[in-house]
Amino acid sequence: MCRIAGIIDKSLPPAEIHQKVKAMCQVLQHGGPDDEGLFFDERNHIGFGHRRLSIIDLSSNGHQPMADAGQKAWITFNGELYNYQELKTELLTLGAQFKSATDTEVILLAYLQWGTAAFAKFRGMFAFALYDTAKHLVYLVRDSAGIKPIYYYTQHGALSFTSEIRAFTAAGIVTEKDPNWPVRFLAFGHIPEPYTTLKNVFSLPKGHFLRWDITSSAYTVNSYHETPAQEQITDVNEARLLIKDALIKSVNRQLMADATIGVFLSGGIDSSLLTLLANLKKEQQLKTVSIYFNEQNYNEQNYQRVILNKLQGQSFSHLVQQHDFDTFLPQIIAAMDMPTTDGINSWFISKYAHEDGLKAVLSGIGADELFGGYPSFRRIKYLRYLRKINPLLFSAIAGFLPDQYKKLTFLANDHYLADYLLLRGFFSPIEIAKFLDADSKQVMEILFDTSHASGPSSYNEEHASWLETNLYMQNQLLRDTDVMSMNHGLEVRVPFLDEDFTSIVNCIAPSIRFDSNPPKKLLIDSFGDLLPPQIWDRPKMGFSFPLQQWMAAHPEISNSEFYKGQAAQAVIKKFKHQGIHWSKAFALYQIQGHV
Structure with missing residues (x-):
């Protein structure tokens, strides 16, 4: 690396x-x-x-x-x-x-x-x-x-x-x-x-x-990427066996290193599964790195311990607090190669992994995209009905929509990026135009550049998987993980994105692959008793930090006077009263020198 x-x-x-x-x-x-x-x-x-x-x-x-x-x-x-x-x-x-x-x-x-x-x-x-x-x-x-x-x-x-x-x-x-x-x-x-x-x-x-x-x-x-046509796998038992075999092979070959290697253990399904599989191969040599918080709503230490009790190797656990966020925020922003609203968690875990003597780690990125682990997999069906409405209507009502529905105006564009932005976007074209003192029509033209290739339009779980994989994971998770880990001289490996593994998963019939009771059921069932019920039979958290509280308490991010323009200042005032998600405030914070 x-x-x-x-x-x-x-x-x-x-x-x-x-x-x-x-x-x-x-x-x-x-x-x-x-x-x-x-x-x-x-x-x-x-x-x-x-x-x-x-x-x-x-x-x-x-x-x-x-x-x-x-x-x-x-x-x-x-x-x-x-x-x-x-x-x-x-x-x-x-x-x-x-x-x-x-x-x-x-x-x-x-x-x-x-x-x-x-x-x-x-x-x-x-x-x-x-x-x-x-x-x-x-x-x-x-x-x-x-x-x-x-x-x-x-x-x-x-x-x-x-x-x-x-x-x-x-x-x-x-x-x-x-x-x-x-x-x-x-x-x-x-x-x-x-x-x-x-x-x-x-x-x-x-x-x-x-x-x-x-x-x-x-x-x-x-x-150069070849995607040969393969028969669809419709038998659930066959699918489980193939997933198990392919993921074990992926983990084993990604443990190959002449330097110290470990696993990011958050306590969720994906990192826990990778840790347990790596432990089967590495045993005494395996090292894990985890983060915990004083804020109990975000603290996954109990789940991490469930996995750690099954391991023989060395574990490192680090407490991250508001003070750490405030102290390191300038370094985190300097580490970004390009602005991003994610990556803070990757910066901290990479910092600690490096300090713990690791040169390479395994990460669970990719499992949610492959097996339907995000809310978008449930929400995508509603887009099918919204797409039956004349796009001109969304343009006509743009000025009358309350804040929480402003993103519907993206659907004035018959473009796959509009679908993604409705599901995962931040600000609507009208809001962006106000922040940047621009014209909302010009904003639309920039966002929906016709040079983009077309995407799917089936509005099912496969459509959601395509959007999450090719947009969210590609542009945010993978890029942020790469730049933040390499800022600390650390290599992050992603076994769920092994070419042979993804090739098999993509051949599995959607009805089996995206079974959501519980979410990612196929992945869980493929490993039988290996993954303890305490890990998968609980609400999904993701690798989250208490950033809503930390940013609201940060003297600069939460200070509306720091921001240019009335529109941005109004958003930050709302953020201080918990009316806006921290990621939107963080986005506005990062563009202040550029507006």
């Missing part, structure tokens, strides 16, 4: 490419504290940078950027390839020769053996740049679940890329902000892909690769 950066620019002298790539790596040091590597091809004006967090093959053999023995290809790689041992065995039978025990070298030799077809063979989380010296091509490649980020900028016949957008600014490559980012942020609570806060800087889509032709300075973006 690392951080990567690079530039291909014929207009820049080699010395300037050196300087800029070095500057990019410097600002990414937190995500790769163990080593720095630089590669330059001065003739072709190429520079690759790498900051390393050593997890597999801790020796200098893992130094990057890395080349094969014949220097036919160079790579700078962020992530983990969990099936690298199987691919290595296959490559050895084909005559490949290895000089290290790294998964990085497997990627290089797999590409030299199979070309871009190799990308679909990889199982893991990754973002890498690969330079084919013979063909004069550079590839940017991102994993099929979008776990690891890679951002790119293509202007004036040049390509720059990096793991965090702050590196573009640090190197002076892009300093101009995208003027539309506050609109997107106030609607979504994050910046949705492919957009960023920087002008013309975009996120490479998951399961895609960008192919850059050095000779012509032209590029294409193509999907």
Whole structure:
């Protein structure tokens, strides 16, 4: 797990490419504290940078950027390839020769053996740049679940890329902000892909690769992700057996590491299940990290103890209080690569995991999206009826709706993002226009850019799963987890998003997969007696902090005089009296320097 950066620019002298790539790596040091590597091809004006967090093959053999023995290809790689041992065995039978025990070298030799077809063979989380010296091509490649980020900028016949957008600014490559980012942020609570806060800087889509032709300075973006048609699984017993087998395999291969590894244990179904499965494999070596609170409504210590009593390894538990939130909030905001209303919990748990000596942890992200763990899976059916109403009606009544119903105005747009924003959005177009002193029609045009691909329109559990996976999880959970964990030099692995596991789950008939009595029943039943009833037979909490109280008590967030404009001040006054969710106040707090 690392951080990567690079530039291909014929207009820049080699010395300037050196300087800029070095500057990019410097600002990414937190995500790769163990080593720095630089590669330059001065003739072709190429520079690759790498900051390393050593997890597999801790020796200098893992130094990057890395080349094969014949220097036919160079790579700078962020992530983990969990099936690298199987691919290595296959490559050895084909005559490949290895000089290290790294998964990085497997990627290089797999590409030299199979070309871009190799990308679909990889199982893991990754973002890498690969330079084919013979063909004069550079590839940017991102994993099929979008776990690891890679951002790119293509202007004036040049390509720059990096793991965090702050590196573009640090190197002076892009300093101009995208003027539309506050609109997107106030609607979504994050910046949705492919957009960023920087002008013309975009996120490479998951399961895609960008192919850059050095000779012509032209590029294409193509999907490599294969989704072969499979028969639907309609037998519940077969589904349970397949889930059990696939998740055990996923956990076991994601425990692979030459550095200390552990599990985030919140006390919920997903983290508890992963902890128990990891314990079967690791036993004495397993370490867990948990957080608890004095506020009993949020304290899951009792549930954590139920699981801890079944383990042999070492457990770390940390109390987080209002004082900690107030003290660390400036560092938390500085750690964000882009504004977000989430990530505070990830910052704290990553901080403690790092302090406890861990370099990698397992996290339960993905289970709710796959098995119907969110309220949206129950609410989606009501959208079907709302979509039968003429969209013009929602435009006509926009000015008359009370605050709690203002988001209905999103349905004036026949767009899948409107469905998502009704379910999970923050502020309505009218409210956003008031905050930013803009026109609500312009807000709508920014949010519903026609360049977006279309989404589903079935308004069932599969539709909800698609929205939660491709929007909420992709843009918020995965991005925030990555940037906050890497801020502390920690790698977070997500076994529920293993390609083989998700492929099986997506083949299960919806009536079985989304059985909600209790929620995520199929996942619970797949592991029989392993998961104690105390863990699943209770109300869902999620990994939540007492932020409603903490932000209301924070002297700046809750001070309406800090905010610009009457509309924002009115929201904060309402927030102080518990009339607004903390995430909305936090969103307004973050845009104050930009309005």
